[in-house]
Amino acid sequence: MLAYLVAVAIVIGIYALLTISLDLQYGFTGLVNFGQVAFYALGAYASALTALATHSVALGFVAAIVVAAIAALPIGALALRLREDYLAIVTLGFSEVVRLVLLNEEKLTGGGLGLTGIPRPFANLGPGAAEIAYLALVVACNIVVVLIVRRVTRSPFGRLIRAIRDNEVTVASLGKSPPAAKVKTLVLGAAIAGLAGALYAHYITFVTPDQYLPVVTFYVWMASILGGVSTLRGAIAGAAVLVLILEGTRFVRDFFPSILAVQMASVRLALVGLALVLFVLYRPQGVFGRALPR
Amino acid sequence: MFYLNLMVNGVVEGLIIGLAALALNLVFAVGRFPNAASGDFMTIGAYAGYSVQQLGSHSALVQGLAAVAASVAVSLASYALVFRHLVGRSMVAPLLASIGLGLFYRSIVSLLFGLDPLFFVMPPIHAYTVAGLRLQGTDLWLATLAAASVAIVLLLLHVTPIGREMRAVADNALLARASGIRSRRVMIALWSMVGAITGIAGLVVALRTTVNPELGWGLLLPAFAAAVLGGVGSPAGAILAGLLLGVMQELSTPWLGFSYKIALSFVVLTVVLLVRPQGLFGTAQVVR
Numbered sequence: 001m002l003a004y005l006v007a008v009a010i011v012i013g014i015y016a017l018l019t020i021s022l023d024l025q026y027g028f029t030g031l032v033n034f035g036q037v038a039f040y041a042l043g044a045y046a047s048a049l050t051a052l053a054t055h056s057v058a059l060g061f062v063a064a065i066v067v068a069a070i071a072a073l074p075i076g077a078l079a080l081r082l083r084e085d086y087l088a089i090v091t092l093g094f095s096e097v098v099r100l101v102l103l104n105e106e107k108l109t110g111g112g113l114g115l116t117g118i119p120r121p122f123a124n125l126g127p128g129a130a131e132i133a134y135l136a137l138v139v140a141c142n143i144v145v146v147l148i149v150r151r152v153t154r155s156p157f158g159r160l161i162r163a164i165r166d167n168e169v170t171v172a173s174l175g176k177s178p179p180a181a182k183v184k185t186l187v188l189g190a191a192i193a194g195l196a197g198a199l200y201a202h203y204i205t206f207v208t209p210d211q212y213l214p215v216v217t218f219y220v221w222m223a224s225i226l227g228g229v230s231t232l233r234g235a236i237a238g239a240a241v242l243v244l245i246l247e248g249t250r251f252v253r254d255f256f257p258s259i260l261a262v263q264m265a266s267v268r269l270a271l272v273g274l275a276l277v278l279f280v281l282y283r284p285q286g287v288f289g290r291a292l293p294r
Numbered sequence: 295m296f297y298l299n300l301m302v303n304g305v306v307e308g309l310i311i312g313l314a315a316l317a318l319n320l321v322f323a324v325g326r327f328p329n330a331a332s333g334d335f336m337t338i339g340a341y342a343g344y345s346v347q348q349l350g351s352h353s354a355l356v357q358g359l360a361a362v363a364a365s366v367a368v369s370l371a372s373y374a375l376v377f378r379h380l381v382g383r384s385m386v387a388p389l390l391a392s393i394g395l396g397l398f399y400r401s402i403v404s405l406l407f408g409l410d411p412l413f414f415v416m417p418p419i420h421a422y423t424v425a426g427l428r429l430q431g432t433d434l435w436l437a438t439l440a441a442a443s444v445a446i447v448l449l450l451l452h453v454t455p456i457g458r459e460m461r462a463v464a465d466n467a468l469l470a471r472a473s474g475i476r477s478r479r480v481m482i483a484l485w486s487m488v489g490a491i492t493g494i495a496g497l498v499v500a501l502r503t504t505v506n507p508e509l510g511w512g513l514l515l516p517a518f519a520a521a522v523l524g525g526v527g528s529p530a531g532a533i534l535a536g537l538l539l540g541v542m543q544e545l546s547t548p549w550l551g552f553s554y555k556i557a558l559s560f561v562v563l564t565v566v567l568l569v570r571p572q573g574l575f576g577t578a579q580v581v582r
Contacts, residue, residue, distance in 0.1 A: 032386055032389075034393075078564065078567075078568070081567070081568060081571075082567055084384075084385060084386060085327060085328050085385045085386075085389055086522070086567055086571075088328070088386075088389055089328055089515075089518050089563070090560075090563065090564060090567065092515070093515050093518075093556075093559070093560040093563060093564075094560065096515060096556060096560070097556070097557045097560050100553060100554060100556060100557055101557075103553070104551070104553045104554065215397070218393060218394075218397060221390065221393075225390075262404075262408070262409060263405055266401045266402070266404045266405035267401070267405060268401075269397055269398075269400070269401035270397070270398050270401035270402055270405065272394075272397060273393075273394045273395065273396070273397030273398030273399075273400075273401060274394065274398050275394070276390060276391070276393065276394025276397070277376055277391050277394040277395055277398065280380070280387050280388075280390050280391040280394065281376065281379055281380070281391065284383075284387065
C-alpha cells in the first residue's frame, strides 16, 4: 500500500511540474500552448538517450532541460506572430510532429518499441527505499521550480508578463517588448516540462511514443483549470486532483470486475473530456483560483 | 502514370480534407473559434452509417442519411448545450470546450464500439481504366458524393436567404443583428450545415478506409491547415486548399513516406500563417 501511495505521489509531482509550466505560459502570460506534451516527450527522450550513452543520470537531466528549452525557441518565434487560437493549433500540431519523429526515426529513438533499460537513480538502495528517495527527488525538483517561478512571477518581469496577458498593445505602447518576454516564458516553461519528462523517463525506466499522445496535454490543461490558472498553489492542487481522479477510476473495476480495462480507459477519458467542458462552462476560475484571463 | 494515380488518390483525399476544412471554416467565420470537435462529429457520422449497416440495411442512401442525421444531432446538441453559452468569452473558452467535447465523444464511441477498426462492407464496383489510369469505382462514387455536397453547401451559402444571413453574421455580427437578422436561426442553420458536412465526410472516410474512433480526430490537423490555407471565411477556398493539400500529401509519399503525411500539413499550416495569414482566398484581417 505504501509503495502504491509513493508511486501515486511521484506521478502527482511530475504532473505538478507540467501544470506549473503551463501555468507560467498560459496563466501568467496568456500563451495558449497545446503542445505541452512535446516538451515533456523531448525531455524524456533526451534524458533517456544521454543517460543510456553516458551512464550519467545527472547529464541526462541537464540534456532534457536544454533540449526542451531549445525546442521552444522556434515555437516562441511563431508565438510572436500568431493569434492565440492559431497558436493553439500550431502547438498541438507541433506535438504530433514530435511524436511522429519519435515513432519513425527508429535508429535514434527505437521507433514504436521505444527505449528500455533507462537507468534509475537510487536503485541500489533496494526496493521501498529507492522509491522514497525518488519521491524526495521529485519533491525537491518541485520546490526548486516553485521557488524559481515564484521569483520570476513576483519580479518586475512577472508584472510585465501579466500585463502582456491582460493587454499586449498597452504594454508595447509603454516601450516594453512583449516578444522578448513571451519567448523567455516559453523557454522557461519548456525547460520545466523537459525536467518533468526526465523525471518520468528515469522513474518508469522506458519510453515509447505512446506515452506522449496529445491527451497528456489535455490532462495538464485539466489540472491547470481544476486548480485555477495563475496560482502556483492551484497548479499543484490541480495536478493532485487530476491524478487522484485518473487513479481512482482504477478502483472502480475492483467493485465492477465485469468492466474491461479498455472500457475503463474509455470511461476515464470521457470523464476528463466532460469535466473539461463543465469547468469551462460553469467554473472557469477553477476550484481555487481567479478567473481565466479574458 | 504512377504519379497520375497518386494524384487521383490525392483528389479524393483532398475532397475529404476540404469537407472537414469547410466545417471548420464555417464555425470559424461565424462562431469565431476553431472547433476541435468537428473531426469527432465525422467519427459519429461514420459509426452511425456503420450501425445502420450492421442492423441490416445495405442501402447507401439509408446509411448516408443515418450518418448525416447523427452528425447533425451531435452538432446541434454541442451548440445548444455548450457553445451557445460561451458566446462573448475569450476564444480559449470555446476552444477548450471543443477539445473536451471531442475527447468525450471519442471516448463514448470507443466505449460502445471498441478500439479495433471496423469495416464497411461495400458492394464491389467496377474499376475503370482510362488511358492506363486506374480509377476505382468506389473512389469515383465517393468523389462525386463529396463534390456534390460541396456544391450544395456553396449554393446554400450564396443563393438562399439563410445563406446570405449567415454570411452577414460572419462579416459583422453586430451589424447583422442591427439589420434584424435573428442570430438564433442563423446559428441553428450553421450547426446543422456543419453536422451534415461532417456526417458526409465521416461516411466517405469510413467507406474508403476503416471505421475507428480516431477517424475524425486524425483529420483535424490537415483540415485546419486547409482551412487556413484557403483563408478563413472563404468556403470555396477551403475546398480548393483541401484538394491542393490532398494532392501534395499523396505526391510527397514517395519521398516522405506514409507516416509523415501529417507533418506536411503542419509545415503548410505554419508557413501559410507566417507568410500569408489571410490564406490564398481570404480577406486580410487586422488582428491575426
